[in-house]
Amino acid sequence: MHSSPKKDVLVMKFGGTSVGSIDSLRQAAEIVAKGVKEWRHVAVVVSAMTGITDALLTSATAAGNGNDRIYRASIDDILKRHLDVIAGLIDEGESRAELESQVTQFVQELRAYCHSIHVLGEVTPRGLDTIAPLGERMNARIFAALLQQMGVSSRAVDASGLIVTDNNFTNAAPLLDLTRARVKNILVPLMEQDITPVVTGFAGATESGITTTLGRGGSDYTAAILADCLDADEVWTWTDVDGVMTADPRIVPEARVIPELSFSEVGELAYFGAKVLHPKTIRPIIERGIPLWVKNTFNPDFIGTRISRQFQRPPGILTAITTIRSLSIVNVEGRGMLGVPGIAARTFGAVARQKASVLMISQSSSEQSICFVIPTASAAQVIRSVEDEVTLELMRGDIDRVWAKDKVEIVTVIGSGMRETPGVSARIFGALGKAGINVIAIAMGSSEFSISLVVASRDANKAVRAIHAEVIEKAAV
Numbered sequence: 001m002h003s004s005p006k007k008d009v010l011v012m013k014f015g016g017t018s019v020g021s022i023d024s025l026r027q028a029a030e031i032v033a034k035g036v037k038e039w040r041h042v043a044v045v046v047s048a049m050t051g052i053t054d055a056l057l058t059s060a061t062a063a064g065n066g067n068d069r070i071y072r073a074s075i076d077d078i079l080k081r082h083l084d085v086i087a088g089l090i091d092e093g094e095s096r097a098e099l100e101s102q103v104t105q106f107v108q109e110l111r112a113y114c115h116s117i118h119v120l121g122e123v124t125p126r127g128l129d130t131i132a133p134l135g136e137r138m139n140a141r142i143f144a145a146l147l148q149q150m151g152v153s154s155r156a157v158d159a160s161g162l163i164v165t166d167n168n169f170t171n172a173a174p175l176l177d178l179t180r181a182r183v184k185n186i187l188v189p190l191m192e193q194d195i196t197p198v199v200t201g202f203a204g205a206t207e208s209g210i211t212t213t214l215g216r217g218g219s220d221y222t223a224a225i226l227a228d229c230l231d232a233d234e235v236w237t238w239t240d241v242d243g244v245m246t247a248d249p250r251i252v253p254e255a256r257v258i259p260e261l262s263f264s265e266v267g268e269l270a271y272f273g274a275k276v277l278h279p280k281t282i283r284p285i286i287e288r289g290i291p292l293w294v295k296n297t298f299n300p301d302f303i304g305t306r307i308s309r310q311f312q313r314p315p316g317i318l319t320a321i322t323t324i325r326s327l328s329i330v331n332v333e334g335r336g337m338l339g340v341p342g343i344a345a346r347t348f349g350a351v352a353r354q355k356a357s358v359l360m361i362s363q364s365s366s367e368q369s370i371c372f373v374i375p376t377a378s379a380a381q382v383i384r385s386v387e388d389e390v391t392l393e394l395m396r397g398d399i400d401r402v403w404a405k406d407k408v409e410i411v412t413v414i415g416s417g418m419r420e421t422p423g424v425s426a427r428i429f430g431a432l433g434k435a436g437i438n439v440i441a442i443a444m445g446s447s448e449f450s451i452s453l454v455v456a457s458r459d460a461n462k463a464v465r466a467i468h469a470e471v472i473e474k475a476a477v
């Protein structure tokens with residue numbers, strides 16, 4: 001008998017819930033131990049424990065706002081949570097003592113930063129980026145110590161020495177050539193000695209070494225960047241669900257895991273509110289054609305969802321449905337707009353000045369109205385801004401009014417070949433018609449991978465269920 005040859009390089013990323021408690025850390029470590037047996041090299045990326053990044057940012061902002069009681073309590077919680085986990089996982093002895101002292105040291109640093117912020121009365125983006133990745137830095141050390149204890153040779157590595165970024169604090173972009181060189185000099189030699197690196201997700205540093213972060217949820221980005229630089233064969237991101245689902249199972253109990261998705265479909269899903277991977281974060285592996293799996297730490301034998309560039313779904317098959325909540329649809333109405341150029345540009349200029357993101361736009365061909373969907377939180381200020389912009393047209397009566405309908409949601413159906421396959425929208429509208437749901441607006445054509453509809457919030461869940469039952473469950477995914 002011969003054993004099958006080991007596969008080459010795997011990057012595994014664990015999200016906050018997968019490494020957020022004693023049990024989940026233990027489970028995640030078992031997964032890595034198994035991976036190390038099956039792959040020649042494994043690099044691990046960890047997030048902070050669930051809630052820790054939020055707690056760190058709360059500490060910093062509370063300190064900046066002069067809330068010293070809040071920031072001190074929050075820091076105490078952070079320390080306690082890490083010490084409890086260490087006590088529950090690592091056997092008493094030298095390595096536990098060292099780990100405790102490292103964590104205590106990081107929390108001391110945190111106290112010192114927050115104290116300075118408190119004195120200054122303000123926190124800068126650069127200051128936030130020094131504080132935010134502390135959760136990853138502590139957790140990487142805990143995870144590496146746990147792996148060591150299980151007999152997997154491992155070391156924590158701070159991404160600030162690996163991932164070189166620009167200085168766009170709190171949302172930095174990686175500089176891939178510089179990063180590739182660091183990975184080659186620091187990570188590859190470790191891996192060649194069969195040491196499994198546990199890299200802190202989320203963080204990076206400028207070329208001169210000032211810590212930055214890649215944006216919230218940035219650990220996926222870290223994994224993709226490392227996969228690119230390591231020339232990895234696959235990326236597995238571990239979460240607390242079985243994979244990417246056809247719909248939110250809280251709304252649709254029949255929702256199921258989608259076995260395979262293309263990168264384009266994932267991009268649409270993320271854009272339209274599904275809590276999956278942000279398209280930006282997987283760009284490095286899209287370009288390299290490295291496939292990514294979404295897997296469940298708490299059900300590790302389940303295969304999960306495979307996402308790849310190569311995957312092509314037969315046209316006309318609808319795969320998933322998602323919603324964005326708390327939206328308003330703004331209408332700019334008036335018969336005098338007919339044939340007048342520039343109104344749309346000026347309207348959206350006025351929206352942009354309020355920094356509101358527009359999720360959907362439609363204009364009727366009779367040109368008597370422009371409508372667009374924005375978060376309700378910015379609706380009032382956007383209306384004022386547009387009214388200011390078109391004061392003259394309002395006075396002349398060319399525009400009758402600018403108004404918003406609140407309590408609407410966007411429902412987006414994702415699939416392939418939406419544009420060129422006849423009958424796709426008929427199926428969707430048929431399902432809605434049967435369920436007696438009124439559609440307020442429609443947009444298609446932003447890409448061929450989705451169709452979006454606006455419905456009243458009170459109809460949204462019903463719409464999702466109707467489309468899921470009539471269109472998605474009946475299609476072979």
Ligand code: ASP
Nearest residue numbers: 047053202216217218219
């Ligand atoms: N811990 C960071 C966050 O909560 C990064 C991540 O988990 O991906 O945003």
Ligand code: MG
Nearest residue numbers: 008009231233
């Ligand atoms: Mg290779």
